Amino acid sequence: MSVRTTPVVAASPRHENLVRISRMFALFTGVGYLGYLLLLAAGILSLSSIMASWWTPTMVAVVFGPGLLLGAVSRHGDGRLMRGVATTAALSFFVAVVTWPFAWNGTRIEQFQAVWFSAFPGLASLAAVVAWPAWLVFVHMVVGCVSVQLINFVARGDVEPMMLLPEILFAIMFCIIFVGGAVMALRTGRLLDETTDETHATAATAAAQEARSVERERFDALIHDRVISTLLSASRRGADDVPAQAVVTLKELDEIRAGVEADRPFDPASAVIHLRATAAEADVGATFEVVVEPGDGPPVPADAVRAVGAAIAEALRNSRRHAGPEARRSVRGVVGSSAVTIEVDDDGAGFEPASVSSRRLGIAVSIRGRMARLPGGSAQIRSAPGSGTTVLLGWERP
Incomplete structure (x- = not known):
């Protein structure tokens, strides 16, 4: 007779911590886009005169729209939608970068000025953190920082060339603090989820082993207490309780085979x-x-x-x-x-x-x-x- 045991059920992957941290950074990024829109509104208007008429309103919508939407969907949208919006926000930043040379009318800006989208390349990379692997996020950040500083260098015109590299390095070092922190936070959430899955799987395995042990002990005790005792009684002369013992033994064997649980207090x-x-x-x-x-x-x-x-x-x-x-x-x-x-x-x-x-x-x-x-x-x-x-x-x- 085989001992009835509880099968081990593999724990399904859990992503509660990763999703929670991703939503937190998505909300943080959305608030960041709103803050930059308010802070840069005057600068955007002042620089619109050196750009084609269509470019400034279009790029404000293209760059800020997905970022604001990311904050909105961070609380109630599903994970796939949130990652899709985050990808759109990360890529839409480069729409402004790529189209700027074609919309610029050649007018120089002052040395203390900068194109408005050069203020937040790291924020676009934070949006990428929600949806992309770490290596691609850092590529996005470096390309974004380099490209906006090149645009600033061209737009200012009379800036010393030797100042370009320090500006690029400063932008990268400033952004990497926030982007790196976000990447590590998501990595921590992922590791915590993996540890939780492993712990649950280990607990399930231990519970199954304990169940098998209990069933074996129950079966071993039944063999000794019932089966062997019935056989010993049958070997004695004058034993008149053998049929009753045999009935009880067979009943308990049937209960074990049927998996009857008897745990009611x-x-x-x-x-x-x-x-x-x-x-x-x-x-x-x-x-x-x-x-x-x-x-x-x-x-x-x-x-x-x-x-x-x-x-x-x-x-x-x-x-x-x-x-x-x-x-x-x-x-x-x-x-x-x-x-x-x-x-x-x-x-x-x-x-x-x-x-x-x-x-x-x-x-x-x-x-x-x-x-x-x-x-x-x-x-x-x-x-x-x-x-x-x-x-x-x-x-x-x-």
Whole structure:
């Protein structure tokens, strides 16, 4: 029989952090375009006289329109639309650069003046950050800075040629601070998303492994507690409970094969009923005196009730096999919302607990091991030759 396990589901890629940071920079870029439009309005009007009549209004719309739209779609547009608008804003800047020589009428500007679009080549590169890979963004920034400084150099006319290179380098160094920061911020968001995906995938794998381990332990315990016990009972003469044990064993095997989940918590009264039924299946002749502790509280976890019940059943089966034919067995204890305390006693032959081999799975696995795996669980075995055996089982809410 194969053990039913939970399949590992690959975590789907997540981009929450990257998208959030991209939207933040898109909004920042849109606000930047609005700010530059307001700050440069007077300069744009003053320089319109040296340009063809069609050029200034057209280029203002072409350059500033996509940038302002990028800020608008940053909050509510989808990622594909935002990247498309960002690409348009980045490229439209070069429309002004390329068309300027054809629209300029040759009139020189003062040395302290500059063409209006030379004030924000880095802002256009910030728009590119939202949509393009880092290397292409830096190419865009360098080309933009060089081209606008060349236009300024030509438009001023009488500027010393040796001043061109410092102007270009200054523009590049000024813009790279903001563009580089944006690139690193997006890279951080991308790495955070990748780390989150990896963490989720690792957690899913660990959960699947834990589920497989739990199912194997459940199956191993069933083999020992039910199958082997049924076979041992069948090997004894006069055993009249073999059919009942076999029915219960087959039922539990069917539940494992069907993947039945039994994790609904028990109220204390239902927990006592479950423990009584489990004890009766293992030894119908054992006395059962487990009571409900007075008081209200949260229900007892199903894992705790089933683990204690399985340990009770194993303790009773061990007693039937080893305590002697005349031994009497009893189950006593208290079940409450915050704790369960059970004693399984017999007055039989007893044994020396220290002498029991670790290969004896009844005690090592089905009692001590089971209770040790239960959070808040405990198990103690007290016995001596000729003095009977007491198995103490406990659970406390962590």
